[in-house]
Every structure is written in structure tokens, then in C-alpha cells.
Amino acid sequence: FQKKTLLGKKVLITAGPTFEAIDPVRGITNHSSGKMGFAIARAAVEAGAQVQLIAGPCDLATPLEATGKIARTNVTSAKEMHLAVLNDADYDIFFAVAAVADWGIAKPSKEKIKRQGKDAPSIEFIANPDILLDVAKTVKNKGGKPHPYCVGFAAESTDLEAHAAEKRQRKGIPMVVGNIGHETFGSDLNQLLVVDENGSKKIAKAEKLQLARQLIALVAKKI
Ligand code: C5P
Secondary structure: OOOOOOOOOEEEEEEOEOEEEEEOOEEEEOOOOOHHHHHHHHHHHHOOOEEEEEEOOOOOOOOOHHHOOEEEEEOOOHHHHHHHHHOOOOOOEEEEOOEOOOEEEOOOOOOOOOOEOOEOOOOOEEEOOOHHHHHHOOOEEEOOEEEOEEEEEEEOOOOHHHHHHHHHHHHOOOEEEEEOOOOOOOOOEEEEEEEEOOEEEEEEEEEHHHHHHHHHHHHHHHO
16 A cells, blocks of 8 residues: 555656667667666556656556556657657656667668678767756756656666766756666666765665655655
8 A cells, every 4th residue: 555645746757768760670779678667657656646657669568557647658769758758847756767878870761771791881879868957957946845856767887876976966856766786677676776965875675666666755755
């Protein structure tokens, strides 16, 4: 049983990877099953929130769809995810859980690029928009509290705590949640490091849904 700590609140969540097309059959993407973001969506609905879930390509069913409390928009590229997020207004919490590709393809080919003997094509990348940073720039102060309350995520191969703290500063957001270890990809289990104004705190290894519920309880206290 979940306490209705988010009754009347609206929560925006990005989840899953993005896919950047090189041509109609090829592309680059990031590792992300979407499970953590979808678990947060479920936990938010359980806590009484209305949820807008913006999902990159992933194979997951919309949680608690029958409640009508969750609207889902499917997107492919980071650009599309960015547009979908900017299209939304008036939410209380933003969880940027998506593993957004840092670079898109400058000029994706409309036709499949044919092999040219042994030569490999060179592909030009362009920086994708930073979705979380753009939302963070719109944050207002509402009754002494940041609105919307932005939560960023970090998956790092080294120095998780330092990187998470650096992201928090760089993006000017109150909370960054780090994934401890690499086994999180695709797994139902995870372990988190929450970095906020009080420093950092571990949430012990558990099912992603259990972690999501703990995270929702934590964030509900902040808003
Ligand atoms: O910028 P960096 O990758 O260090 O930070 C990761 C956090 O920023 C995650 O919460 C991720 O969802 C978000 N992000 C984003 N748009 C990007 C890159 C990262 O929203 N283009």
C-alpha cells in the first residue's frame, strides 16, 4: 500500500533510450531498458499523481494504464523527446530518467547507405539538446520551493558520487540519482545513490519498483 503523497500533482517522466537514425536501417542508441523510468511512473500513479510518460524506443507496457492516470507519448530521437517535453507545461516534478543520446546524426540519409568496397563512411555528429537543462532553466520559485522539482539521473563507469554531484551543480537541479554499478541495464534490480542538498545517501539494492517507491516518497517530501 502506497501513501497518496502526490495527490493532485502532475509528474513528467522521460524514460528509455533515444535512437538516432543514420539511415533507414541503421542508427546509434544508448543502453536503457526503460524499466527504471516506467517503475517511477507506476510509483507516481500509486502515490496519486497524474503522469505524462515520454518514452524512447522500449518494449514495455504502460503501467497502470487502466487507471487513466498515465498518458504516454512514444518518441524515437532526442530531438523528438525534447519537443515532447517542451510541449508539456504545468507539471510539479520532472524525472529525467531517459538515457538520451548526446549526439545525433548531422545529415541522416533518406536511403540506405550502400557499402563502397572496403571504405567506411564517415558520419558527422551534432550535439543533441539537453532536455533536462532546458527544463531546469524554466524552474521558478513557488512558495520557497523550486517548481517543477527536477530530478536527474546518472549512469557512470567511474566516480559516481563526484559525477552525480557535478551534474547537480552543472544543471542547477536539486537532486541527481546515480545508478550504482553497471548491472542495472535491463535488470529488475538496481541500487541508487541520491545526491541532494544534504549530500549523498544510498538506497540499498532492491527491485526497481521498490526503489521507485522510495524515491517518490523522498521527492514528495521536497515539494
Ligand atoms: O548531461 P548528462 O548526461 O551528464 O546528465 C544526465 C541526465 O540528464 C539524465 O537525467 C538525462 O536524462 C538527462 N539528459 C537530458 N538530455 C540530454 C542528456 C541528458 O535530459 N541530452
